[in-house]
Amino acid sequence: MTTVIKPKGYHATLNVKETEEAIKLTRDYFKKAFSEELNLSRVSSPLFLKPETGLNDNLNGIEQAVSFNVKGAENSKVEIVHSLAKWKRMALNNYGFNQGEGIYTNMNAIRAEEELSNLHSIYVDQWDWEKIIAKEERTEKKLHDVVRQIYKVFKEIECYLSEKYSYIEPILPDEISFITTQELENKYPHLTPKERENAIAKERKAVFISKIGDQLQSGIKHDGRSPDYDDWQLNGDIIFWYPVLDKAFEVSSMGIRVDRDSLLRQIKAAHCEERLELEYHKMILEDELPYTIGGGIGQSRVCMFLLRKAHIGEVQASVWSKEIIDECKRSGIQLL
Numbered sequence: 001m002t003t004v005i006k007p008k009g010y011h012a013t014l015n016v017k018e019t020e021e022a023i024k025l026t027r028d029y030f031k032k033a034f035s036e037e038l039n040l041s042r043v044s045s046p047l048f049l050k051p052e053t054g055l056n057d058n059l060n061g062i063e064q065a066v067s068f069n070v071k072g073a074e075n076s077k078v079e080i081v082h083s084l085a086k087w088k089r090m091a092l093n094n095y096g097f098n099q100g101e102g103i104y105t106n107m108n109a110i111r112a113e114e115e116l117s118n119l120h121s122i123y124v125d126q127w128d129w130e131k132i133i134a135k136e137e138r139t140e141k142k143l144h145d146v147v148r149q150i151y152k153v154f155k156e157i158e159c160y161l162s163e164k165y166s167y168i169e170p171i172l173p174d175e176i177s178f179i180t181t182q183e184l185e186n187k188y189p190h191l192t193p194k195e196r197e198n199a200i201a202k203e204r205k206a207v208f209i210s211k212i213g214d215q216l217q218s219g220i221k222h223d224g225r226s227p228d229y230d231d232w233q234l235n236g237d238i239i240f241w242y243p244v245l246d247k248a249f250e251v252s253s254m255g256i257r258v259d260r261d262s263l264l265r266q267i268k269a270a271h272c273e274e275r276l277e278l279e280y281h282k283m284i285l286e287d288e289l290p291y292t293i294g295g296g297i298g299q300s301r302v303c304m305f306l307l308r309k310a311h312i313g314e315v316q317a318s319v320w321s322k323e324i325i326d327e328c329k330r331s332g333i334q335l336l
Contacts, residue, residue, distance in 0.1 A: 003117045004324055005245050006331040010310050013167045016334055019307070022165070023315055026303050029160060031127065033153045034297070035104055038146070040129055043091060045105035048078040054228075054278030055087045066110045080110045085229040086280050088130035089257055089292050093283075099290075102131030107296065118245060118311045121300070121318040130294030138256050138291060140210070143234050144178060146293055147208045150238065150252065151176040154206075161306055168308060171243065177204040180211045181222035193222045194248075201241040201248035210236035213266070227266035228275060228284075230255035244308055251302060254295025260285055311335065 014022055035042065049056045056065055056079050065079035081087070084107050092103060107128040114122050133142060155172055162168045179187075179200060188196045200207050213225035213232030225232060235255025242249035258266065263284050267273055275281050283289050303315040311328060313320060313335040320328075320335060328335050 003115070004311070004327040004331065004333075005118045005247075006327065006333075007244055007246075007310050010244070011332045012309070012314065012334045013165075014307070016336065019309075019314065019334070019336075022161075022307055023303050025164075026157065026161065026306055027299060030153065030157050030302055031104075033156055034127065034129075034150070037149050037153055038102060038104075038129065038131060039100065040102040040104040040131065041097075043095070043103045043105050045084055045087065045091075045107060045128070046081065047108060048080050049087065051077060051079050052278065054275060054280040055084075055090060056081055064113065066112050081107065082109055082111060083107060083124070083126065083296055084128045085226075085294065085296070088128060088294055089229075089289055090280060090283075092130055092132055092292060093289050097132055097290075099132045099134055102129060102292075102294075104129040106299075116320060116324060119249070119301070119304075121312050121316060123316060123318040125299040125316065126296035127299060128294070128296045130292050132290045133256070133293050135259075135291050137293075138231070138234060138259065140234065142293065143210070143236070143256055144208070147176060147178075147236075147238065147254070150254075150297070151206065154251070158306060165307075168306070171205070172240065173205045176206040176208055176238070178208050178210065179204075181209060182211065182216055184209060184222070185216045185218060189218075193220070196222075197239055197248040197250075201239050205241045207239050208236050209239060210234075212236060214269070227258075227270040227272065228263060228281060229257055231258050231262040232266060233262070240305060242305060244310055249301070249305055250298075251305060252295055252297045254293070256293045257291070258284060259291065260287060 065082055067077055067079045070076040104127050107126045109124040111122055111124055114120050158170050158172055162170050184196045188199050211233055212223050212235055215221055237250050238252040240249045300312050300316040304312050309315055311333045317336045
């Protein structure tokens with residue numbers, strides 16, 4: 001059965017050439033405004049990492065990274081990155097950045113186990129970013145302040161694109177709302193986590209859902225999070241309501257990173273104590289890495305939302321099943 005959502009009456013306002021031009025315009029504008037707002041410098045980043053470093057993102061802890069052996073090299077196995085959540089923190093330490101400074105990079109990843117849909121592709125492109133903060137800034141207030149900074153950029157670029165393209169009408173509210181996963185469960189106790197996201201996004205239009213990873217009072221998790229980069233009490237997702245698909249639309253996952261105490265607690269909760277023997281984890285336990293906040297902002301997701309596209313394949317070149325390709329063609333969705 002196809003997983004394509006086919007919006008009634010949808011047609012691509014821009015043709016493929018115009019879409020490609022709009023993608024570049026959107027990416028260039030967002031990247032510049034975002035990096036200036038958060039005081040981030042661009043750095044180069046790896047496409048693959050050695051698994052023994054512990055630097056690859058484990059996502060929910062069950063996804064297998066694409067791997068291969070490097071010809072003629074010792075300890076030659078490497079993994080395609082899932083994201084650079086941990087690598088960036090190490091880079092800030094190695095490159096000599098100071099408190100209040102940060103980095104961003106164009107992260108390209110392959111998530112081979114992703115289920116293909118309007119919003120999901122096996123190819124992931126993000127602006128991965130990370131910024132050094134003081135120990136005393138590991139607070140909910142700091143997290144919310146940075147979320148508001150990022151949201152300001154979304155508002156700014158939506159306004160800019162609406163002036164350039166007449167078919168784009170601003171839909172984001174003046175302010176972003178905040179709610180924890182437990183508050184969300186209390187508000188919608190009979191809904192599943194994804195249904196709760198849809199409900200709150202439809203109500204608030206733009207919302208930051210925080211504290212993702214721990215079990216809720218019901219005994220379930222709102223969503224999975226790797227135990228060794230975000231502090232589960234100081235993280236969250238930026239979610240918008242997307243009327244084109246009539247559903248919640250996640251544009252960013254972010255958080256204040258683990259310190260020694262939160263790493264030990266979360267590793268124990270996830271039953272993966274063996275990771276504590278990896279280089280990255282040892283450096284956290286020995287307080288050798290800076291305190292940071294960081295996250296990823298989906299580049300294709302940003303373009304899809306702001307350009308009001310129905311499918312992520314309209315703003316990135318990826319691989320799709322024949323069924324999805326045929327369904328998109330019948331629905332007026334122009335896959336790149």
